Amino acid sequence: MYIAVHCRIRSFTTVSIGPGYFRNLDVIIRRILDNMNNKSIMQHSSNITATISIDHSAYVDSLLRKHIVNHNIDLPVVLLYSISIPVGLLVNVATLTVILFFHHMQTPINLFIFNLSCCDLFVVIFVMPFDLMNSISRHWNMGLFMCKLIPYIKAVTVTASIYTLFAISIERIYAVKHPLHARSVLTKSNAIKSNLFIWLFSMILMAAVPFVRTYSNPFASTAFSSNVTRSIFFTTGMDINICFEQWSSSLSKLVYTIIIFIFIYVIPSLTILAAHLSIGFYINVGQSCRRSDYH
Numbered sequence: 337m338y339i340a341v342h343c344r345i346r347s348f349t350t351v352s353i354g355p356g357y358f359r360n361l362d363v364i365i366r367r368i369l370d371n372m373n374n375k376s377i378m379q380h381s382s383n384i385t386a387t388i389s390i391d392h393s394a395y396v397d398s399l400l401r402k403h404i405v406n407h408n409i410d411l412p413v414v415l416l417y418s419i420s421i422p423v424g425l426l427v428n429v430a431t432l433t434v435i436l437f438f439h440h441m442q443t444p445i446n447l448f449i450f451n452l453s454c455c456d457l458f459v460v461i462f463v464m465p466f467d468l469m470n471s472i473s474r475h476w477n478m479g480l481f482m483c484k485l486i487p488y489i490k491a492v493t494v495t496a497s498i499y500t501l502f503a504i505s506i507e508r509i510y511a512v513k514h515p516l517h518a519r520s521v522l523t524k525s526n527a528i529k530s531n532l533f534i535w536l537f538s539m540i541l542m543a544a545v546p547f548v549r550t551y552s553n554p555f556a557s558t559a560f561s562s563n564v565t566r567s568i569f570f571t572t573g574m575d576i577n578i579c580f581e582q583w584s585s586s587l588s589k590l591v592y593t594i595i596i597f598i599f600i601y602v603i604p605s606l607t608i609l610a611a612h613l614s615i616g617f618y619i620n621v622g623q624s625c626r627r628s629d630y631h
Contacts, residue, residue, distance in 0.1 A: 410471065417468040424460040428453040444527040448504045451531040455497040463490045476551060476579040483579035484546035491545045495538035495600060502604045503530050505611035512615050541599060544592055550582045 431453040435441050466486050470476060476483060507527075511518045583589040 413471055414468065417464055417471070421460055421464050421468070424456060424464075428457040428460065432457070442524055444507060444522045444524060445504065447524065447527040447531065448500055448507065451500045451534065452497060455493045455500065458489060458493045462486065463493070470579075476577050480551040483551040484549045487549055487579070488542060488545045491542040492535075492538045495541055496534050498600060498604050499534045499538065500531070502607055503534065505608045509611045509615055513618055541596070548581045548583055548589075549579060551577055551579050 432450060435446050435450045435453075463486060466478065466482070469478075478486075507522055511522060514521075581589075
C-alpha cells in the first residue's frame with residue numbers, strides 16, 4: 337500500500353504537549369521513515385511530498401508500538417512501585433490500627449500522625465497503582481473520569497500531608513512554650529477538628545484540578561506541528577490517549593500556579609522552619625538560664 341504524507345520542511349520538531357515520552361515523537365518517526373525501504377521524496381518549493389511504499393501496514397504499526405507505546409519501560413521505577421505499594425499498605429494500616437483501637441494512643445500528636453497515615457494510605461491505594469499502570473502502558477487507558485479523579489486525589493492528599501505537618505509544628509511549639517495551657521488547648525477534640533479542617537481546606541484549594549484535566553488522543557489534534565506524525569497514526573489506526581492539563585489561558589494557569597506555590601510551599605515551609613527555630617532557641621535559652629542559676 338502507499339501512504340502520501342505531506343509536510344513542511346520544518347515539520348520535524350519537538351512535540352511540546354503531553355507527557356515527556358511524547359516529546360521526541362517526531363524524531364522517532366523520522367528514524368522509522370529513514371529505515372524504510374522504497375521511499376522517494378519529491379521536493380517542491382518549501383513543501384515536501386513523501387510517498388512511502390510499504391508492503392504491510394502492520395510493519396508501521398509494530399514499529400510505532402515498539403518505539404512509542406512499549407518503549408523503554410523503566411524497570412527500576414516499576415520495581416520501586418511494586419515494593420512501595422505493599423510495604424506502604426502494611427505500615428499505614430498497622431499505624432491506623434494501633435491508634436484507632438488503643439485509646440491511650442489517641443493523643444493530639446498521634447491523631448495528627450493518624451491523619452498522615454490516612455494521606456499515605458490514600459496515595460498507596462488510589463494513586464500509586466494507577467501511576468504504575470500508566471508507567472508501564474505509556475498512555476492513559478482508564479477514561480475521562482479517572483483522569484480527573486486520580487490527579488485530584490493525589491493533589492488533595494499531598495496538600496493534606498503538608499498541612500498536617502504544619503499543624504504538628506504548631507502543636508509542638510505550643511506544647512513547649514506554653515505547657516500550662518497546652519493541656520486545655522491541645523485536646524483530642526481540637527486535633528480531630530483540625531484534621532477535618534485540613535481535609536476541607538485541601539479539597540477547596542485543589543478544586544481546579546479536575547476541571548483542567550482532560551483526556552484525548554493528541555495525534556488527532558492540529559496542535560501537533562508534524563503532519564508526518566498525524567498521518568502515520570491515522571493510517572495505522574493506533575489509539576493512544578493521554579491525560580493532561582488543558583487551561584483556558586496561560587494567565588489563569590500562571591495565577592493558579594502562583595497561588596498553589598504560596599499555599600503549598602512558601603507558607604508551610606516558612607512556618608515549619610520558624611517553629612523549629614523558635615523551639616530550638618527557647619530550649620537553648622532555658623538551658624543557659626538554668627546553668628547560670630546553678631552556678
